[in-house]
Structures are given as C-alpha cells and as structure tokens.
Amino acid sequence: MELSLSSSLHSTTPASFYLSTNSTSPPRQNLGLFSAAASNFSSRVLLKFNKSSILRQPRPVIVKSQSSSEITNDNDDHGFVLEDVPHLTSFLPDLPPYPNPLKYSQAYAIVKNTFVSPEDVVAQQIVVQKGSPRGIHFRRAGPREKVYFKPEQVHACIVTCGGLCPGINTVIREIVCGLHNMYGVDDVLGIQGGYRGFYSQNTIKLTPKLVNDIHKRGGTFLQTSRGGHDTKKIVDNIQDRGINQVYIIGGDGTHKGAAAISKEVEKRGLQVAVVGIPKTIDNDIAVIDKSFGFDTAVEEAQRAINAAHVEAECVANGVGIVKLMGRYSESPFYLEGQGGLLEYVEQRLKENGHVLIVLAEGAGQEYVSQSAQAVNGTDASGNRLLLDVGLWLTQEVKDHFTNVRKMEINLKYIDPTYMIRAIPSNAYDNIYCTLLAQSAVHGTMAGYTGFTVGPVNSRHAYIPINRVTEKTNTVRLTDRMWARLLASTNQPSFLQKCEIVRERADKETMEVIDDMRITSI
Ligand SMILES: Nc1ncnc2c1ncn2[C@@H]1O[C@H](COP(=O)(O)OP(=O)(O)O)[C@@H](O)[C@H]1O
Numbered sequence: 001m002e003l004s005l006s007s008s009l010h011s012t013t014p015a016s017f018y019l020s021t022n023s024t025s026p027p028r029q030n031l032g033l034f035s036a037a038a039s040n041f042s043s044r045v046l047l048k049f050n051k052s053s054i055l056r057q058p059r060p061v062i063v064k065s066q067s068s069s070e071i072t073n074d075n076d077d078h079g080f081v082l083e084d085v086p087h088l089t090s091f092l093p094d095l096p097p098y099p100n101p102l103k104y105s106q107a108y109a110i111v112k113n114t115f116v117s118p119e120d121v122v123a124q125q126i127v128v129q130k131g132s133p134r135g136i137h138f139r140r141a142g143p144r145e146k147v148y149f150k151p152e153q154v155h156a157c158i159v160t161c162g163g164l165c166p167g168i169n170t171v172i173r174e175i176v177c178g179l180h181n182m183y184g185v186d187d188v189l190g191i192q193g194g195y196r197g198f199y200s201q202n203t204i205k206l207t208p209k210l211v212n213d214i215h216k217r218g219g220t221f222l223q224t225s226r227g228g229h230d231t232k233k234i235v236d237n238i239q240d241r242g243i244n245q246v247y248i249i250g251g252d253g254t255h256k257g258a259a260a261i262s263k264e265v266e267k268r269g270l271q272v273a274v275v276g277i278p279k280t281i282d283n284d285i286a287v288i289d290k291s292f293g294f295d296t297a298v299e300e301a302q303r304a305i306n307a308a309h310v311e312a313e314c315v316a317n318g319v320g321i322v323k324l325m326g327r328y329s330e331s332p333f334y335l336e337g338q339g340g341l342l343e344y345v346e347q348r349l350k351e352n353g354h355v356l357i358v359l360a361e362g363a364g365q366e367y368v369s370q371s372a373q374a375v376n377g378t379d380a381s382g383n384r385l386l387l388d389v390g391l392w393l394t395q396e397v398k399d400h401f402t403n404v405r406k407m408e409i410n411l412k413y414i415d416p417t418y419m420i421r422a423i424p425s426n427a428y429d430n431i432y433c434t435l436l437a438q439s440a441v442h443g444t445m446a447g448y449t450g451f452t453v454g455p456v457n458s459r460h461a462y463i464p465i466n467r468v469t470e471k472t473n474t475v476r477l478t479d480r481m482w483a484r485l486l487a488s489t490n491q492p493s494f495l496q497k498c499e500i501v502r503e504r505a506d507k508e509t510m511e512v513i514d515d516m517r518i519t520s521i
C-alpha cells in the first residue's frame with residue numbers, strides 16, 4: 001500500500017491535501033454544493049410563481065426583489081421559488097415573437113416534443129424532507145415554441161476568456177453548427193483574444209466548415225486573454241457591428257464581465273442577448289453540477305499521478321510529488337512536529353517504502369511566501385498570483401530527510417498543470433459541451449439574456465448570471481464528501497485541534513444560517 005498525499009484537482013477544494021491508498025483513483029468531483037448564504041439571499045431577484053398561470057406565459061411577468069419576511073409569509077405556493085433569467089421583452093416590451101423554425105430542421109423533423117414546456121423547471125435541491133418548502137428552481141433549458149429573432153436577422157459572436165480548459169473548441173464548434181443546422185443562422189463572428197478582442201483585434205467569420213474539426217484540438221481556436229474588460233468599449237463595438245447574440249465562454253471572472261455587458265446592453269435598450277457558458281478545470285463554479293473539461297482534466301491528471309507513483313515505488317524510499325491546478329486551497333496543514341506532514345511521510349516510508357504526495361497549487365501559500373520572495377501580486381484579471389508550492393515542498397522534504405533525519409530518499413517532482421488543461425476534451429466532455437452549446441443557442445433564440453447554462457442535478461437549466469458569480473464552490477472540510485475521501489485514503493486531516501474546533505463551529509453556524517434561509521423561503 002502506498003501513500004499518496006494529494007490535493008484535489010477538483011479544487012473546488014479548499015483542502016490542501018488528500019491521501020490516497022490508491023493513487024489511480026481520480027479525485028472526486030464536487031457535486032453541486034448548495035451555495036446560497038442568508039446574507040445575500042434577501043437581495044436576490046426572485047420571481048415568485050403562481051404555478052397555474054405565470055408558468056404558462058412565455059415571458060416573466062413579475063420580477064421583484066423580495067424581503068425575507070415577504071417570502072416567509074407566503075405559503076400559497078409551498079415555498080416554490082423560480083430564480084428566473086431576464087428576457088429581452090422585460091426591457092423591449094414590443095419585441096415580436098416568431099414561430100420557432102426548429103421543427104422544420106432536419107434534426108428535429110420527427111421529434112414528438114420539440115419544445116420544452118414553459119412550465120418545466122429544475123429544482124436546485126433534490127434531497128428534501130416531507131413538508132419542507134419546495135425551494136429554488138431554475139428554468140429548464142431547451143428550445144421554446146416562440147423565438148425573438150428571425151434567423152436572417154441574427155448576427156452572433158463568440159468570445160473565449162480566461163485560462164484554457166479542455167472542451168472550449170467543442171463549445172465553439174457546437175454553437176456555430178447549432179445555430180446553422182437548427183436555426184439556419186449563417187452570421188457568426190469569432191472575437192479573437194478574449195474580451196479585449198472586441199475592440200483591439202481582428203474578427204473571424206465562423207462557418208460550420210471552418211470549425212468542423214476544431215473539437216479535436218486543445219486550447220481555444222479563438223485565443224484567449226486575461227484582463228482587458230472594458231464594458232463601454234465592448235458594448236460600443238457590439239452596437240457598431242450590429243451584433244445581437246453574444247456567446248461568452250469563460251469562468252467566474254468572465255461571467256462577471258458578461259453580467260456587466262448584459263446590464264449595459266439593457267441600459268442602452270439594445271436587442272442583444274448575452275449568454276455565458278461556464279468554463280474552468282477548477283470545477284469551482286457555483287450551482288452547476290460540474291464544469292466542462294473537468295472530467296478530461298481528472299483523467300489526464302491520473303497519468304501524471306501514475307507516473308509519479310511508478311517512479312516512487314521503483315526505488316528505495318521513493319517520494320513522488322505532483323502539483324495540480326486549484327487556486328483556492330484553504331485547508332491548513334503543517335510540516336513539522338507531531339501530526340505534521342513530514343512525520344507522516346516518514347511513517348509511510350517506513351511502512352510501505354514509498355509515498356506519493358499530490359497537492360493543489362494554491363496550498364500552503366503562506367509557507368512558501370515565508371521562504372521565497374513574496375510576489376503578492378495579481379494577474380491582469382485580478383486573480384491572486386501563486387508561488388510554486390510544489391518546488392517549495394520538494395525542497396522542504398529533501399532538507400528534512402537529508403539534513404535532519406539523515407535518511408536517503410529518492411524524490412521526483414512532476415508539475416503537469418499546463419499539460420493537463422491544454423489537451424482536447426474526452427468523449428464525455430464533448431457530449432456535455434454539445435449540450436451546453438445547444439442549450440445556449442435555444443436560450444438566446446428564445447430571447448433570454450443575462451444567463452448562463454449548465455446542469456443542475458443532471459438537468460440543464462438557465463441560471464441567472466449573478467448566481468454563478470456571487471459565490472465560488474468549495475469543498476467544505478466539514479461535509480461528508482471530505483470525510484469519504486479521508487475514509488477511502490486513510491489519511492490524517494493534518495488539521496490541528498483548534499482548527500477542527502473552528503471548522504466545526506463554522507459548520508454549525510452555517511447550519512443555523514441554512515435553517516434560517518429554508519424557513520424564510
Ligand atoms: N469583476 C469583473 N468585471 C468585469 N470583467 C471581469 C471581472 N473579473 C474578470 N473579468 C474579465 O473576465 C476575463 C476572464 O477572467 P479570468 O479571471 O482571467 O478568467 P475566468 O473567467 O476563467 O475566471 C478577463 O478578461 C477579465 O478582465
């Protein structure tokens with residue numbers, strides 16, 4: 001049995017490490033953690049349903065911000081809440097609807113239920129208790145009977161922002177092909193180089209022929225960038241070019257930018273639908289089950305972990321260290337003394353002859369900054385710049401065993417981070433990306449705007465953008481998911497007693513907050 005001390009790639013994970021008795025098992029994915037906190041709940045825009053009437057109407061009727069007391073007192077709908085997405089008609093009431101041409105498309109010719117019922121919604125929580133409020137729901141994604149764009153009027157554009165992630169090219173391809181094959185839309189523009197590409201780069205006309213094979217390649221066909229979001233310049237450009245559908249592929253930062261664009265579009269009263277398609281290998285986007293590319297990344301990470309494992313077990317006192325991406329890693333750990341990482345590594349070496357450590361790039365930053373030149377900076381998008389915890393840990397482990405313990409070890413450090421995110425997506429992610437892209441196309445054609453798409457409890461939904469930007473998914477060390485990992489790997493938590501008490505207290509506080517929130521729905 002080998003020790004592998006790992007952090008989660010899925011990092012979602014605030015936790016720094018996990019130990020695995022089987023280094024080939026992939027890190028577990030984060031399954032849609034409930035992310036609403038009482039503090040921002042009352043300020044959220046909610047559409048309360050009268051189920052029998054409002055749902056039948058194709059567009060939202062009442063959108064209002066409700067105080068928690070209003071929510072508590074309304075028992076008519078058994079606590080049913082729809083967190084709706086904006087519709088172009090909410091600020092352009094005279095916009096005419098048209099019959100959806102989809103049923104005339106080759107693909108849908110024999111489909112019985114072509115359109116999603118306007119009454120279909122997706123529940124955010126599917127584990128409920130008898131008598132509990134019905135809770136938050138999102139509109140189900142999919143084609144609608146009425147559309148608010150004639151195909152020949154559509155001037156769409158696609159932009160990709162932030163870090164790379166397997167599957168971006170599949171999403172681009174499927175938006176272009178979906179618009180063309182399902183709706184007969186021919187005018188799709190690629191904005192090159194991220195947000196700044198709107199105002200500083202050439203554009204490229206995207207056709208099904210041009211993008212036909214791009215899903216087989218890693219990266220983004222359109223290039224990407226960090227920083228450079230200038231809402232005014234971007235919307236000026238959208239207006240100047242006559243663009244009326246904007247498909248924005250990116251992570252949390254990109255979605256903040258998309259929200260700003262959508263607001264500005266509404267302020268100017270433009271018929272422009274803005275949709276975000278959530279992307280990140282960090283799998284830390286709130287509400288949705290899992291972000292595309294994550295599955296591919298986990299698979300690829302295993303190759304690095306396996307290699308480190310082979311290297312470690314084939315020598316005496318072999319130590320393998322693998323660093324994976326995951327910016328926010330908040331689980332504290334310590335090196336020295338009783339219960340520390342070094343003591344545990346030694347114990348594993350004595351028991352098994354080798355040890356494997358997998359850590360998140362965001363882990364232990366406070367230690368690295370003590371020994372290295374602190375950068376304390378941010379990248380062009382405002383994300384914290386990280387010091388190399390892998391190199392730091394490598395040095396610490398070497399020093400400890402060579403100089404303090406006088407033990408000979410054989411250490412190999414592998415940093416596969418950019419290799420992992422630069423590969424093409426696997427079959428699972430390709431199917432997922434196709435669904436995301438087609439859902440986005442149906443949503444914008446139906447006139448929805450300021451939304452993002454993604455699976456919620458396995459059903460694709462239209463989610464208000466602010467829901468995915470207001471909070472980042474993290475793995476809570478006090479949740480059963482983390483305990484399952486510890487139970488599977490038999491690793492210690494590396495938390496000191498006081499931290500365990502603090503974590504538990506946080507959990508209890510969170511539970512009280514959750515209770516308050518549920519009561520108030
Ligand atoms: N708060 C924000 N408001 C507007 N634009 C933002 C904001 N945060 C990030 N962006 C823009 O979104 C783009 C991508 O953000 P970044 O954080 O690099 O990647 P990701 O979207 O993958 O999280 C960048 O061009 C950045 O300027």
Ligand SMILES: O=P(O)(O)OC[C@H]1O[C@](O)(COP(=O)(O)O)[C@@H](O)[C@@H]1O
Pocket residue numbers: 162163164251252253279280281282325326327361379421
């Ligand atoms: O070196 P870069 O390009 O800034 O990317 C590093 C970061 O990008 C990521 O892969 C993804 O981050 P985003 O989803 O915010 O783009 C992080 O895991 C990592 O910290």
Ligand SMILES: [Mg+2]
Pocket residue numbers: 162251252253280
């Ligand atoms: Mg991000």
